[in-house]
Amino acid sequence: MIRTLLIDDEPLAREELAILLEHHDDIEIVGEANNAIEGMAQINQLKPDLVFLDIQMPKITGMEMLAMLDPGTMPRVVFVTAYDQHAVAAFEKNAFDYLLKPVVESRLATTLERVRAAQSPQQPLAEVLGETIRHLPCYQRNTLKVVRMEQVEYVFSDLSGVHVATAADTSHTQLTLKVLEERSPLIRCHRQYLVNPEAIAAIRLQEGGYGEIETHSGQKLPVSRRYMKGLKQTFGFQ
Known part of the structure; x- marks a missing residue:
């Protein structure tokens, strides 16, 4: 079961979301907050696996709340918002996904599939792709993408996934950095980054033995x- 918490200052919005979640047998709503x-x-008390969090709330917004959580123990957070312009900032602050109000059932189902995939073991998928990974199965919202390895500039991980x-x-994948490092041409330059050597245009040396990669498209990665x-x-x- 996926233990789920709903946080929204609008009781009706929480009720509507709870009704949609009832259609998914593996979702257990363990609590609600105003x-x-x-x-x-x-x-802190319930230790949920998944949190649906409204952005616009009085006193402390959902954005501010997310920044206050401990990254080491933070559950997966899905923002629920009526304002699409918040979406990019939401991902920058490591939200797992976001939903627009009113929540569409099919879009919610896509989010829950991502949550289930993120909780599932990664090894079976790696085995399907074979010993040498030549393309990456990726997704952007409700679109499945096949990204050829030569198209990849770099891969990175944060709290919202890989x-x-x-x-x-940029898109998401269910593969781990470890699997990609072992089975693809990508090489590690940082604990959270792998880079395609063919994408590297320059390596800038910095103090203390650190550095910065610049890719051919102008992206900068830490070393x-x-x-x-x-x-x-x-x-x-x-």
């Missing part, structure tokens, strides 16, 4: 001291 303060207390960046856009030596050797630098 505001961010109550919501944080219930997260993201695949090309020169054109940690641990991986700097191997990265330089890949291109023949001493």
